[in-house]
Amino acid sequence: MSEAPSMPMIPLPRPQSDAAAAITRGVRRMLAERGVRGLVEFSLANGRRADILALADDGEVTIVEVKSSIIDFKTDQKWPEYLDYCDRFFFAVDADFPVDLIPAECGLIIADAFGAEIIRPAPLAKLAAARRKTLTLKVAHIAMARLHRVEDPGLRVGE
Numbered sequence: 061m062s063e064a065p066s067m068p069m070i071p072l073p074r075p076q077s078d079a080a081a082a083i084t085r086g087v088r089r090m091l092a093e094r095g096v097r098g099l100v101e102f103s104l105a106n107g108r109r110a111d112i113l114a115l116a117d118d119g120e121v122t123i124v125e126v127k128s129s130i131i132d133f134k135t136d137q138k139w140p141e142y143l144d145y146c147d148r149f150f151f152a153v154d155a156d157f158p159v160d161l162i163p164a165e166c167g168l169i170i171a172d173a174f175g176a177e178i179i180r181p182a183p184l185a186k187l188a189a190a191r192r193k194t195l196t197l198k199v200a201h202i203a204m205a206r207l208h209r210v211e212d213p214g215l216r217v218g219e
Contacts, residue, residue, distance in 0.1 A: 079128035079154065080111075086171035087112060087124050087152045090178075096122065099203060104145045105194075108138060113146070115199055121187060122148045124169065133161055145195060148182035 088098050091114050098114035112124040123146040127133040133153075143149055150167035153159065159179070162168050167182025187195070209215055 077128055080126050080132075082173035083126045083128060083152050083154055083171045083176075084112060085173050086176040087126070087169055089174070090169070090171070090176035091122075098122075098124070099199060099206075102199070102202065104142065106141055106144070108141050110142055110145070112152075113199065115196065119192060119196060120148065121146045121192065121195060122150065122182070124150045124152050126152045127157065128154070130158065130161065133157075139166070143185065145187070145191070147184055147187055150178070150182050152176065 084100060088100075091098050091112075094116075096114045096116045098112045100112055102110045102113035104110060104113075110123045111126040112122075114122045114124065116122070123142045125139050125142065127136075133151075139149070139151075148167060150169050151162045152169040152171050153162070154172060155170055157170075159168060159170075162180075165183065166180075167178065168180040169176050170179050171177075
């Protein structure tokens with residue numbers, strides 16, 4: 061019997077601080093209530109990792125950058141590098157975060173572990189069709205690989 065071809069390693073999400081995990085959970089719950097499903101720690105083609113990359117039924121792509129503290133926000137200014145990979149871009153913070161720090165051209169979400177609310181909508185900047193297709197296929201592949209690991213914890217393919 062021939063050996064199966066080697067599969068590329070699909071990294072699992074990195075652990076988050078408690079505050080970031082609570083914000084992420086609330087944002088994902090709010091998105092799910094709206095019929096939008098998201099993956100955490102999604103690697104983009106430019107090497108950046110989106111905290112949350114979400115897809116709507118119509119294919120619209122949203123990226124949410126979670127900021128759990130002022131220091132986190134001020135030391136991590138790579139958010140403009142996400143804009144070429146989404147139709148809408150949001151920052152998500154907790155209720156104590158000074159929202160005047162968030163750039164006005166970005167959407168704003170306030171969240172806790174139980175839910176979230178969009179405070180400022182994100183402007184729409186449509187992705188090119190080719191990039192949307194490539195990104196959507198990668199989302200499907202990553203989601204299936206992560207689900208397979210949950211359903212078959214002994215899986216060793218691609219490690």
